[in-house]
Amino acid sequence: MSPVFVRSALLTFLALIALSHSAFLHAETRVWLIGGGNTLENSQGQIEENVRWLQSVFRQQGVSVKTFYTDGSGKDHDVVYFAHSEERDPIWEPVLRVYGSGLSYAQRTRRNSLANIDGSTEKSELTSALIEDFQSLNDDDSVLLVYNGHGDINTNDTRKNNLMLWQDSRLSIKELDEVLDQTPASVPVRFVLTQCFSGSFSSLIYENPYSDTLSEQSRCGFLAESDRREAEGCDLGTNQAEFRDYTTYFFAALQQETRIGENIPLTEVDLDRSGDVSFHEAHIYTLANAYSTDLSRSTRETYIEKWEPWFLRWNSFAKTGASNDYSYAASAVRSEHKLPEDGLKLLLKRRDLERSEQEKYRELKNARQAVKEQQEHIRGLIEKPLDPMQLEDLPPKSLEALAEQIQTLEEYNHLVRLQSEVEALNEQKLQLGRDYTQAEKLIRLSRLARLIDQFGRYSGPESREDFERITSCEDGTLNPAAVPE
Numbered sequence: 001m002s003p004v005f006v007r008s009a010l011l012t013f014l015a016l017i018a019l020s021h022s023a024f025l026h027a028e029t030r031v032w033l034i035g036g037g038n039t040l041e042n043s044q045g046q047i048e049e050n051v052r053w054l055q056s057v058f059r060q061q062g063v064s065v066k067t068f069y070t071d072g073s074g075k076d077h078d079v080v081y082f083a084h085s086e087e088r089d090p091i092w093e094p095v096l097r098v099y100g101s102g103l104s105y106a107q108r109t110r111r112n113s114l115a116n117i118d119g120s121t122e123k124s125e126l127t128s129a130l131i132e133d134f135q136s137l138n139d140d141d142s143v144l145l146v147y148n149g150h151g152d153i154n155t156n157d158t159r160k161n162n163l164m165l166w167q168d169s170r171l172s173i174k175e176l177d178e179v180l181d182q183t184p185a186s187v188p189v190r191f192v193l194t195q196c197f198s199g200s201f202s203s204l205i206y207e208n209p210y211s212d213t214l215s216e217q218s219r220c221g222f223l224a225e226s227d228r229r230e231a232e233g234c235d236l237g238t239n240q241a242e243f244r245d246y247t248t249y250f251f252a253a254l255q256q257e258t259r260i261g262e263n264i265p266l267t268e269v270d271l272d273r274s275g276d277v278s279f280h281e282a283h284i285y286t287l288a289n290a291y292s293t294d295l296s297r298s299t300r301e302t303y304i305e306k307w308e309p310w311f312l313r314w315n316s317f318a319k320t321g322a323s324n325d326y327s328y329a330a331s332a333v334r335s336e337h338k339l340p341e342d343g344l345k346l347l348l349k350r351r352d353l354e355r356s357e358q359e360k361y362r363e364l365k366n367a368r369q370a371v372k373e374q375q376e377h378i379r380g381l382i383e384k385p386l387d388p389m390q391l392e393d394l395p396p397k398s399l400e401a402l403a404e405q406i407q408t409l410e411e412y413n414h415l416v417r418l419q420s421e422v423e424a425l426n427e428q429k430l431q432l433g434r435d436y437t438q439a440e441k442l443i444r445l446s447r448l449a450r451l452i453d454q455f456g457r458y459s460g461p462e463s464r465e466d467f468e469r470i471t472s473c474e475d476g477t478l479n480p481a482a483v484p485e
Contacts, residue, residue, distance in 0.1 A: 029478055030141055031058050032130065035148040036070035036078060036121055037234075038164035040109060042150060043070060045081030045238040048112050050148045050194075050247045053240070053259050055116065057251050061478055066133065069112060070166045072120035076111065082236035083108040091399055094406045097415060098378050099388040105419070107236065121149070123169035127179055134182040142188040142480065145180075148247060150234060151195030158200040158227035159209040163193075173201055173209045180204065183217060188473055190279060191221035194246045196234075200227035202302040205470060214466050220299045220473035222250065222283050232292045244292040244434070253282035254478055271325055280474040284325045287445060288332035293433045295441055300470045304451050307463055312454060322453035330445035337438040350439035357432040364425040371422055374415045381409060 035051035037043025051069060058065040070078040083106055096105035119129045134143070147163060152170060154160035162170040180189050193201050203209040205219045224246035225231040233245030240248075240259050248259055254277055256264045269277045269285050283298050290296070333339065340346045379385070382405065386394075394402070406412050455467065 028141060029063055029144055029480060030137070031063055031065040031144045031146060032133070033058075033065050033067045033146045033148075034069075034121055034126065034163075035067070036112075036166060037080075038150055038166060038168045040077055041080060042164075042234075043078050043080055044234045044236050045079055046233060046235040046243060046245070047148050048079050048114065049238050049240055049243070050233065050245070052114055054146060054148070054247065054251060055114070057255050061255060063478060066118045067114065067116055068119045068121050068126055068129065069114055069117045070121060072117055072122075072125070074120075077109040079112050080107055080109045080236065081238055082106050091403045094403045094412065095391065095399065097419060098375055098406055098412070099386070099391055103236065103423075121166040123165050123167075123171055126165060127171070127175070130179050131182045134179070137183055137187050139184050139186045142476065143180075143183055143190065144478070145189070145191040145193075147191070147193045147195060148233065149195055151193075151197040151231075153197040153228065155228075158197065159203055161197050161200040161227060163195065173203060176201070177204055177208060177215075180215075180217070180219070185216050188218040188220075188476060190219070190473065190476065192247075192250065193221065194224040194231060194233050196225060196230040197227055198223040198225050198231060199229075199297055199302065202297070202299045205299050205303070214469060218469060218473045220279075220470050222246075222279065222296070222298050222474075223302075224294050224296050226295055226297065229295060231294050244290065246286060246290070246292070246294050246296050249286040249290045249292075250282050253277060253285035254279070271328070276477045276479075278475045278477050280325075280471070283474070284329050287326075287441065288329040289336075291434055291438070293430070293437045295437060295444065298474060300467065300474055301448055303467060303470055304448070304455055307455070307459065307467075308451055309458060312451070312458070322449040324449055324452050326445050326449035326452055330442055330449055333438055333442045333445060337435070337442075339439055339442050346439060346443060350436065350443065353432065353436040353439055357429065357436050360425065360429045360432050364422065364429055367418065367422045367425050371415065371418045374411065374418055378406065378409060378411050378415060381411065382406070 033051060033054055035047055037047060048069075051067065055065060055067060082103065087108060088106060093105050119125060137143070150164040152162040152164050154162075159173060162172050163176065165171055183189055191201070191204065200209075201223060202221060204221060205214055207213050207215055224233065231246065233243075233247060235243075243259070252258045252264060253269045256266060256269060256277065258264065264285075266275075266277070269281050271281050271284060272278075280298065280300075283296070286296060334341060340349055382402070386402070391399075456464075459467070
């Protein structure tokens with residue numbers, strides 16, 4: 001063998017190693033984090049805190065993230081939040097208690113304090129930026145799109161639901177699908193959408209919202225709610241210890257630590273004992289542990305619910321011997337919230353919880369009406385009648401005089417007590433809603449456990465192939481091991 005041939009073979013071998021090493025270095029999950037409200041009044045403090053926390057989660061995981069938030073690099077106020085008594089304006093608070101609505105007396109606004117904002121969520125700016133980024137991806141990258149904001153429902157056809165973006169713009173499922181189409185076909189696309197009515201976005205796994213054919217790309221996602229229910233996650237409060245939204249549980253599971261620094265043992269999340277936490281396992285952890293009003297779902301669940309043949313629906317509440325991730329989550333929910341196992345008893349329990357929630361809502365409605373009547377009564381006592389629309393135009397001295405006059409009234413103290421009662425009833429109703437959802441969730445988890453068990457027996461080859469594509473995508477991890485081509 002000639003020296004020239006040996007040298008040529010060695011150089012070829014080294015080049016292959018270098019190419020393989022390059023593929024290993026460049027394969028990565030890349031995150032696009034989109035957050036904020038569609039207007040200042042709808043850009044609550046919890047959304048900002050979620051975005052801030054997620055930035056830190058991805059930073060700790062060594063994952064590349066681009067953040068898009070409200071007006072990007074603008075300077076105007078873009079966060080509204082619930083201010084505690086010591087933060088409130090002593091002049092404006094009594095005036096707003098009498099002339100404002102809801103919790104306006106306790107609200108303040110400011111500019112967000114997020115670091116590293118890459119762009120705006122205004123529709124045209126955001127879509128242009130995403131398209132440019134997606135078109136530049138390497139073939140062995142993977143996409144994780146995370147949205148923390150608001151959703152808009154089309155009650156006639158939820159496949160026309162929207163993301164609500166800055167300047168009150170809307171991004172439909174169809175339009176988001178077209179943006180995702182810009183990624184190379186080899187790139188897995190995952191999405192975590194936490195807005196109200198997010199369940200309809202499960203149709204992103206198909207060629208279009210009205211198709212039954214899966215997208216050419218490998219796509220999957222995790223949704224905070226169904227297509228017709230509101231989600232938690234857009235509260236005015238900013239106390240992270242009180243957050244119970246999908247983001248809080250899902251990403252805590254991925255990093256094995258809650259957002260207030262409590263460790264989550266790997267054994268509680270790593271169901272297949274692989275040593276890694278997959279997106280699916282984070283979702284199952286959320287289903288098992290989230291005490292919220294969310295009926296969260298993933299694309300494998302919506303796919304199998306869509307597949308379910310009519311004859312399997314007859315035994316929707318029958319006991320099952322299925323042993324899978326969903327039966328595990330069902331058992332956890334049943335045990336934690338002391339819910340009955342029997343189908344009929346569980347349905348009766350759900351009915352009782354629903355009635356309790358409805359009764360609390362009626363109580364809250366009456367309390368709100370009492371506040372409104374007391375406000376009107378106090379307005380009638382003011383020396384100079386004032387239209388609430390004129391508040392912003394009052395000179396400072398007139399505003400101070402108005403606040404002073406209001407606070408001298410005994411009726412004002414009663415109004416404060418009524419408004420405090422409304423706050424307490426709001427919290428009580430939320431807790432009852434969370435309790436009701438646990439029963440509703442247990443029913444759904446038991447059904448999913450049964451469907452997963454029956455799928456292998458009743459599904460055809462094409463359905464099984466589609467399901468495998470979706471589950472393989474969901475079983476991915478935030479930091480996948482790169483495999484050279």
